[in-house]
Amino acid sequence: MPLLQYEAPTSLAQARQALAGRSDAKILAGGTDLLVQMRLGLRDPALVVDIKHVPELMEITLGEQGLRLGAAVPGAVVTDHPEIGQLYPGFVEALGLIGSSQIQGRCSAGGNLCNASPAADCVPALIANRATCNIMGPDGERTVAVEAFNTGPASNCLAADEILVSIDLPRPGPRSSDAYLRFIPRTEMDIAVAGAAVALSLDEAGVCIDARVAIGAVAPTALLVPAAADALIGGTLDEDSLNRASAAASEAAAPITDKRGTVEYRKKVVGVLVRRAAGVAKARIEATS
């Protein structure tokens, strides 16, 4: 069935109204997943609700508390921002890895998350940064941690009439940084075989006092790996802590075998990526303090 209706509400209230009772509707952000799926015949919504005219979804607020990123802000706007990349370099590199320059003109962090691909690049980086989702529904607002947002491949916790409005990334403490690495067989325009994000805080002596490790493309959803973080905390990112963090990530991974890689390969590679991402985050802290 062809798409019958296109709506472009200009407020959250209007957007909620447009979606109310419409299980045949889809929200449109940058369209780099949705329109591809529609053009391939994988989805055929009767109504598309373009949320890019709703101010809350397009705003960037950077303050004491951290970053509030409108769910539909395009990747290129974030990667061009003068400050976001300084606070969350790993998140910005993950978002910037999505697609080509053309895809960057449209793809949003919110769409990347809501589409719920296990390989979505910015999701592990959001999880490592303790990001939370601000969701608006008919009964008001609720907040969900990013690691609890997706429930499986192509499925998330949103009801049909709920909208992801924005994503909050808390402001990192002093001597903190993050990094995201993915492995793809080519250098650009490909989907992750495995991905890893690490966020770290070090004390004056270089001892790791806080860490978050998240992995992607190696399970039905991106995973937070507390055991990998525990291996890093209390150490100086020495060989022993890195080995244990790497092993914990390989252990937590529950990948499938497909044309991109086997179970064994993905488990091994994700451990390597965690070790390297931790090294990059550490180097970033050392470079700025």
Add this chain to the structure above:
Amino acid sequence: MSNPKKIHVSTTVNGEPCEFLCEPGQVLSNALRNNLDMTGTKEGCSTGDCGACSVMLDGALVCSCLVLAAEAEGRTIETVEGVADGNALHPIQQKLLEHAALQCGICTPGIVVAAKSLLERHPDPSEEEVRYYLAGNLCRCTGYDKIIRAVLDAGTVMRGE
């Protein structure tokens, strides 16, 4: 079965205000080519992979095959037709010709739009930066090398060197 109601769109293309009627599910590349008779923009893959459909939408480089035509309402679109100044080719077009950086030419409009977007933002890119920036523009004929040389060369012209 109900027929979709057509949508009236007012937009600006290459500086000219223009209007068209589109289907809700119609994409911008299709509206440019079929409603506005601007066939410079090509459609190759229809899934965001090839970049032949590249246009600027409110100053952002996008694939027009992944934009609904209805989204153009009130926006500013720039296509390959607006790149040359009358009969005077833009340095990027001139250099693509001089370097023989096209064969069938299907990818060329997208390359021109994307390269212009790059050089306007980063007037002096390295070869690596050009290659990454144009990674979403596929060319089945040239092997890319001549395209990259042409874009780097156009950069020197645009910088007035």
